Amino acid sequence: MDKPLSIAAVKALLNDIDSPFDGRIPSLREDQRKGVGAALKAWEKRLEKQQDKEKKLKIMLQNEETIWANGLSFIAGIDEVGRGPLAGPVVAAAVILPKDFQILGINDSKQLSSEKREAFYLDIEKHALGIGIGIKNQDVIDDVNIYQATKLAMLEAIQNLPLAPDYLLIDAMTLPTTIPQDSLIKGDSKSLSIAAASIIAKVTRDRIMNEYDLLYPGYGFSKNSGYGTKIHLEGLEKIGVCPIHRHSFAPVRNALKN
Structure with missing residues (x-):
C-alpha cells in the first residue's frame, strides 16, 4: 500500500491544480485526515476567488x-x-x-x-x-x-x-x-x-x-494625498497655506482670511 502524501505535499500538489475536474481531486477527498480537509477547503476558496476574478474580467471587458x-x-x-x-x-x-x-x-x-x-x-x-x-x-x-x-x-x-x-x-x-x-x-x-x-x-x-510632503511637511500629504483630513486641517491652522493649496476651495479660502 502506497504511503499517503504528507500534508505539506498535499498543499504543494493543490497549488498546481486549477480545475475542480482534475483527476487527482477525488482521491484527496477520500483522505480523512483533518490537514487534507483543511487544505482542500483553502484550495476551494482560492479557486472560487480565481473564478470570481475571471468573471469580473469578462464583465469589465x-x-x-x-x-x-x-x-x-x-x-x-x-x-x-x-x-x-x-x-x-x-x-x-x-x-x-x-x-x-x-x-x-x-x-x-x-x-x-x-x-x-x-x-x-x-x-x-x-x-x-x-x-x-x-x-x-x-x-x-x-x-x-x-x-x-x-x-x-x-x-x-x-x-x-x-x-x-x-x-x-x-x-x-x-x-x-x-x-x-x-x-x-x-x-x-x-x-x-x-x-x-x-x-x-x-x-x-x-x-x-x-x-510634496517632503517639500511642505506638516500637512500629511503622503498619507492624505491632499484631502481635508484632521491632520491636514490642523496643518492649515498652524502653518497656514502652502504653495500647492487650492485657494478656491473653502477650507483654504477660510485659512487665507485668518
Whole structure:
C-alpha cells in the first residue's frame, strides 16, 4: 500500500491544480485526515476567488469587446484622480490596452490597496499599447474651476498618448473632442480600460504628493494625498497655506482670511 502524501505535499500538489475536474481531486477527498480537509477547503476558496476574478474580467471587458467587434482597435480608457483634495494637482490618465490583456484583479483604484495598485501599475505599464498622463496644478484649478481643470487634464492625457485612439471610454465625463466616446458612470468598475487608467492616475498622483510632503511637511500629504483630513486641517491652522493649496476651495479660502 502506497504511503499517503504528507500534508505539506498535499498543499504543494493543490497549488498546481486549477480545475475542480482534475483527476487527482477525488482521491484527496477520500483522505480523512483533518490537514487534507483543511487544505482542500483553502484550495476551494482560492479557486472560487480565481473564478470570481475571471468573471469580473469578462464583465469589465464587455464595453471594449463591443467596440472591438465594430473594427476599432485602439480604445483609450480615461479617468482622473484628485478632484476633491484641498491641495495638489488633478491627474488624468489615458490607457490603451491590447485585446489579449488578461491580468486578473484590476478594478477601481479606490478598491485596491496601495501595494496592489503599485503592482498593477507595473503590469499596465509593461503591457499597455499606450499611456498618456495629464496634470493640471492648483493654479489652473483656481483659474478655471476643478471641473474644467479635470477636462483639460483628460484632454492632455489623450494628447500625450503615443498613438491616436479610435474610441474613448471616459469615467463620468464628456469631452470636447471629435474622437467617438462613451461616458460611463462609475466607469472604473465597469470598464477594464478605465480601471487601468484610474490605477495609473492614482499611483502617479500619490507619488507627486509624496514628493510634496517632503517639500511642505506638516500637512500629511503622503498619507492624505491632499484631502481635508484632521491632520491636514490642523496643518492649515498652524502653518497656514502652502504653495500647492487650492485657494478656491473653502477650507483654504477660510485659512487665507485668518
